[in-house]
Amino acid sequence: MLTLHYNGYDIPTGKDFSVKFSWKNPACYFSDIPGAAGLDIEIPVNDYSKAIFGHPHRFAKYATGSDRKFNDFEVRFNGVLLMCGTLNITEATEEKYSGWLQSKIGSVGEEQREKYINEMKTDSEVSPWSSFDNQLFENKGDFDPDVDNYCTGEHINKSFWEEIGRKITTIETYTNDEGEEQEKKVELSWLSSMHKTNFDYLVNKTSGGIAIITGEGCVVSAFLFLQFLLKEIFKRCQLFIDDSRNAFENELTEFKMLALYNNYNLLEPNPVTGEDEIYQINPITGVEELKVINVVSSFNWELGDQGGFDFVHLIPHISLKDFLLGLQNFLNIAFLFIDNKVCIIDRLSIFDGVAFDVDKYIVDSWIIGQKKDITLKMTSNYDDNDSLISDNFHDLSERISDFGEDVDEESDLADIGDPSYGEIRHVLTTDSFFEYKWDTEATYNELGIPHEFDHVDWVFVSSGPQPKLYGTGDESEKIETDFYAPYTLWNQSKISKMQQGVISTTRNLWNNFSPCLFFHTGGNGISTRDSSAKYSLLWDGDVGMLKNGLFKTRWEKWASFWCSRLPVEAYFDFPLNVLYYIVNNIISKFQTKDGEFIIEEMEVTISIDSIGKTYIKGYKL
Amino acid sequence: MKITGASAPAGSTNYKVLCKVTSTDGVLIGGPFIDSKVPGTTETWFDVSGYVDQPIEKTFQWPLVGEMTGHADDTLNVTYTAGETYIDSNGDLQENWEATGVVDFVLKGGVGYRKLGQYNDDSSSFYADYVTGAKFLTNLPDNQKVNPYQPIKLWFVAAANYNANLVIKAYYEDGTTYTRTNQAGFYIDIIHEMDIMPYHNDNVNLAPVINGVKMTRFEFQISGKTAKQTYYIDHSYHEQCNYLFFLNSFGGVDCVWLSGEVQKGFKSDAVQALKTFAIEGSAKDRTMIVSSRTGQCTWKINSGWKSQLEIEALKDLLLSKQVWLLEDAAGYNLGTLHPVTIENSSSDLYNSQEDLFSLDLEITEAHNNQYL
Numbered sequence: 002m003l004t005l006h007y008n009g010y011d012i013p014t015g016k017d018f019s020v021k022f023s024w025k026n027p028a029c030y031f032s033d034i035p036g037a038a039g040l041d042i043e044i045p046v047n048d049y050s051k052a053i054f055g056h057p058h059r060f061a062k063y064a065t066g067s068d069r070k071f072n073d074f075e076v077r078f079n080g081v082l083l084m085c086g087t088l089n090i091t092e093a094t095e096e097k098y099s100g101w102l103q104s105k106i107g108s109v110g111e112e113q114r115e116k117y118i119n120e121m122k123t124d125s126e127v128s129p130w131s132s133f134d135n136q137l138f139e140n141k142g143d144f145d146p147d148v149d150n151y152c153t154g155e156h157i158n159k160s161f162w163e164e165i166g167r168k169i170t171t172i173e174t175y176t177n178d179e180g181e182e183q184e185k186k187v188e189l190s191w192l193s194s195m196h197k198t199n200f201d202y203l204v205n206k207t208s209g210g211i212a213i214i215t216g217e218g219c220v221v222s223a224f225l226f227l228q229f230l231l232k233e234i235f236k237r238c239q240l241f242i243d244d245s246r247n248a249f250e251n252e253l254t255e256f257k258m259l260a261l262y263n264n265y266n267l268l269e270p271n272p273v274t275g276e277d278e279i280y281q282i283n284p285i286t287g288v289e290e291l292k293v294i295n296v297v298s299s300f301n302w303e304l305g306d307q308g309g310f311d312f313v314h315l316i317p318h319i320s321l322k323d324f325l326l327g328l329q330n331f332l333n334i335a336f337l338f339i340d341n342k343v344c345i346i347d348r349l350s351i352f353d354g355v356a357f358d359v360d361k362y363i364v365d366s367w368i369i370g371q372k373k374d375i376t377l378k379m380t381s382n383y384d385d386n387d388s389l390i391s392d393n394f395h396d397l398s399e400r401i402s403d404f405g406e407d408v409d410e411e412s413d414l415a416d417i418g419d420p421s422y423g424e425i426r427h428v429l430t431t432d433s434f435f436e437y438k439w440d441t442e443a444t445y446n447e448l449g450i451p452h453e454f455d456h457v458d459w460v461f462v463s464s465g466p467q468p469k470l471y472g473t474g475d476e477s478e479k480i481e482t483d484f485y486a487p488y489t490l491w492n493q494s495k496i497s498k499m500q501q502g503v504i505s506t507t508r509n510l511w512n513n514f515s516p517c518l519f520f521h522t523g524g525n526g527i528s529t530r531d532s533s534a535k536y537s538l539l540w541d542g543d544v545g546m547l548k549n550g551l552f553k554t555r556w557e558k559w560a561s562f563w564c565s566r567l568p569v570e571a572y573f574d575f576p577l578n579v580l581y582y583i584v585n586n587i588i589s590k591f592q593t594k595d596g597e598f599i600i601e602e603m604e605v606t607i608s609i610d611s612i613g614k615t616y617i618k619g620y621k622l
Numbered sequence: 623m624k625i626t627g628a629s630a631p632a633g634s635t636n637y638k639v640l641c642k643v644t645s646t647d648g649v650l651i652g653g654p655f656i657d658s659k660v661p662g663t664t665e666t667w668f669d670v671s672g673y674v675d676q677p678i679e680k681t682f683q684w685p686l687v688g689e690m691t692g693h694a695d696d697t698l699n700v701t702y703t704a705g706e707t708y709i710d711s712n713g714d715l716q717e718n719w720e721a722t723g724v725v726d727f728v729l730k731g732g733v734g735y736r737k738l739g740q741y742n743d744d745s746s747s748f749y750a751d752y753v754t755g756a757k758f759l760t761n762l763p764d765n766q767k768v769n770p771y772q773p774i775k776l777w778f779v780a781a782a783n784y785n786a787n788l789v790i791k792a793y794y795e796d797g798t799t800y801t802r803t804n805q806a807g808f809y810i811d812i813i814h815e816m817d818i819m820p821y822h823n824d825n826v827n828l829a830p831v832i833n834g835v836k837m838t839r840f841e842f843q844i845s846g847k848t849a850k851q852t853y854y855i856d857h858s859y860h861e862q863c864n865y866l867f868f869l870n871s872f873g874g875v876d877c878v879w880l881s882g883e884v885q886k887g888f889k890s891d892a893v894q895a896l897k898t899f900a901i902e903g904s905a906k907d908r909t910m911i912v913s914s915r916t917g918q919c920t921w922k923i924n925s926g927w928k929s930q931l932e933i934e935a936l937k938d939l940l941l942s943k944q945v946w947l948l949e950d951a952a953g954y955n956l957g958t959l960h961p962v963t964i965e966n967s968s969s970d971l972y973n974s975q976e977d978l979f980s981l982d983l984e985i986t987e988a989h990n991n992q993y994l
Contacts, residue, residue, distance in 0.1 A: 008660070009659075009660050009662070073660075077669075077672070078672055079669065079671050079672030079675060080657070080668065080669025080670060080671055080672045080673070081655075081657075081672035081673055082657055082658075123713045124635075124713070125711070125713060132713075236713050236714070239636070239709065241714075241715035340658070341636075341715070342715075576675070576676055576677045577672045577673070577675060578650065578651055578652045578653070578655070578672075578673055578674070578675070578676050579651055579652055579676075581652055581655060581673070582651065582652030582653075583652075
């Protein structure tokens with residue numbers, strides 16, 4: 002019997018009561034996180050229902066403009082919980098209340114999806130993430146995601162102190178085209194010069210295996226482990242990761258070491274000031290006047306208040322929806338929400354799992370749709386504030402037809418015989434793209450006067466990584482993510498960023514960095530590839546190890562299926578226990594005697610005493 | 623499933639009681655099933671029937687072979703585990719489970735609301751009534767009138783593992799009796815099917831007629847466990863002899879003798895398509911072709927005269943989802959078995975002005991065939 006329950010009360014329904022249920026497989030969605038719904042719910046008006054929903058007349062009076070919502074509503078059939086969530090009563094007449102049931106994830110999504118993750122809080126927190134305020138920095142030689150919430154990692158950031166503090170002019174040497182050493186004047190902040198002099202532009206520069214936490218220009222950053230951040234974000238939605246179905250604990254253990262970049266300096270350069278007298282022209286009177294000012298003579302470099310720092314500064318300013326979708330679309334995982342639990346599913350594991358046999362429940366036969374032929378475009382949205390990428394990156398995906406074969410070194414370009422104008426080649430060692438084109442250049446004489454000339458050559462047009470394109474179809478589908486991997490210069494082993502930093506005394510209204518992932522590789526190391534080099538977070542993989550690229554390892558198999566997927570649909574006559582299993586494992590693969598398939602969505606109408614035929618729309622594997 | 627003793631820890635929120643249903647023999651598909659509920663004041667009830675109400679494709683002995691058959695897959699071996707879930711004062715989800723209970727054996731079937739209410743009022747249960755009470759799993763009454771070659775079946779679930787004697791005692795019209803005793807092993811986790819037709823079990827000493835002396839009745843019991851079940855033999859001639867096997871409410875298969883008149887029919891459906899007549903077409907050509915044609919047998923069979931108790935018990939037949947017609951089965955192990963569907967939507971069961979009653983059954987073959 003189909004029954005409704007609200008806060009422990011059974012709600013009497015009519016003889017013709019029925020609910021149309023709809024479930025969707027999150028693995029088949031790349032632009033939203035679908036929830037389940039129970040549609041076409043009609044509850045007769047009687048003394049019992051009026052006590053819960055209110056008199057229809059009053060309901061109509063008070064409900065103008067918005068639905069009335071009743072949380073913790075349950076629909077059960079013969080005791081089996083089919084769906085719980087929020088009952089939205091959309092209309093009430095003298096005879097009945099009409100509405101629909103929004104699953105828990107749907108309700109949570111509606112409340113939370115547009116919230117920024119750094120602005121979420123638990124019921125017990127006074128301000129966002131306040132339970133992680135004033136955390137003592139543990140400067141360790143190694144970090145373990147099962148024990149630690151964050152890690153440190155040595156990397157290069159020449160721009161950390163850019164535009165912060167006073168500027169100085171310094172002399173920089175460079176090598177000109179003739180190979181001669183030259184000097185030039187460069188204006189930069191004093192802190193930048195100190196960062197260079199004392200720390201070689203390194204963030205978290207280590208000494209004796211741990212980060213140096215003092216010195217002029219010192220930058221110390223702590224990077225939250227992804228698994229910690231995910232756990233805490235879900236907790237703020239009253240959702241909890243199901244450890245038994247967590248791909249990071251099973252198929253993708255390397256991903257436990259993922260951490261998120263931030264540009265926040267845990268060190269606070271507290272200025273030491275002294276009074277000084279200077280003459281300044283009064284802008285109103287035009288008269289020169291003597292003025293006393295506080296001049297910063299030096300800085301005390303120390304870790305926050307009593308060595309503490311707030312986690313909230315380490316979290317990117319991004320909406321929950323974009324964060325979760327971005328993560329799904331970057332790592333090729335899917336979040337499956339069941340009641341208040343979140344399963345982290347490796348999409349590729351769907352192919353490898355054992356198919357659940359539903360052959361004996363199929364009614365009639367499959368209806369075969371038209372096979373898809375699409376081109377997938379995988380795009381990472383880079384941080385505009387990271388000038389290492391933003392200054393050099395241009396999306397070349399419209400020029401895909403101009404791409405020739407990749408070359409290893411830039412010098413190999415010269416060996417290409419008879420290149421065509423407009424031809425583009427990817428230089429693997431530098432992950433850069435060159436176009437064979439007409440260009441102008443200039444030479445300078447002894448007086449520094451330029452002389453421009455025309456030439457035809459291989460000209461740098463963009464840095465990598467480019468959006469990944471896969472498939473041959475005219476129709477295209479985009480898989481977009483706000484996550485990206487940091488750049489590693491070809492001649493350096495360390496991650497490089499060129500992003501202005503933030504310190505507590507100069508911080509912005511929100512954290513100005515977008516989600517950037519890297520692996521903690523042990524000690525104080527961070528890298529775009531994990532310590533075993535099985536995975537690289539770059540779409541095309543690391544230099545010389547092209548098989549570990551994110552596309553090759555995480556996406557190619559799925560893309561191959563998705564680009565040429567074959568839609569199928571059929572009706573099934575499921576008993577309740579099987580329906581329950583499928584709803585809770587909708588992300589898995591299934592099979593009939595005609596082969597294996599995955600479900601995209603399924604619908605069934607359950608009436609007061611019977612389960613209707615279940616409609617399944619899916620794709621043949 | 624009743625869970626008691628649940629209480630929310632101090633500072634917790636979203637406290638719920640959990641009930642986990644686990645299949646230990648792997649027969650129940652889709653488990654383990656975990657349900658959660660806001661606890662009641664003193665106890666929390668979980669209706670687990672939906673989780674364990676798995677359809678089964680019932681099998682039974684036909685033609686009859688042997689006296690007793692065990693069906694292991696007709697009982698679901700499940701355990702129930704109580705637990706609790708809540709969000710602690712730190713905002714973390716906590717889930718605790720008690721020790722798993724003993725294995726229960728779930729039969730396919732159920733008890734109607736009226737009977738369930740009666741059990742509750744009497745502080746009894748199906749288990750107490752039928753398992754520890756050692757009743758056969760049937761709603762058909764004692765003292766039925768049966769055909770001498772009727773493949774009567776009784777089904778039984780034992781409350782413990784034991785050996786016991788299956789006893790058939792036949793009474794003949796000359797006052798003689800014959801008792802056949804056969805020891806059998808009973809097991810707690812399976813359902814036992816017993817084929818108790820006397821002739822099937824001893825075609826010499828338990829024949830319906832021995833030297834012109836007719837068997838008048840026979841009794842069957844599991845010695846020392848069940849009450850006796852008595853059947854009266856109807857030796858009168860019937861032009862038609864059909865039986866219905868049906869899955870009853872308790873997971874057994876009953877056999878009902880249909881001794882009344884029979885109307886057999888055949889209904890077919892066809893889908894036609896049109897085609898043009900060819901200019902050079904012959905007289906044999908057609909412009910209407912049958913693109914598909916299927917058909918199924920139908921029967922209207924009268925149950926024959928039965929007592930009020932027997933007719934009442936046939937409600938179980940009218941509710942059954944799995945029925946088989948044994949057609950033209952006048953002799954031992956004779957007849958043709960058809961899976962069928964009972965189409966009756968409403969039936970007059972009895973009229974108090976009459977002593978004997980019969981039921982007209984509308985039966986359709988459970989196939990829609992393209993070929994005979």
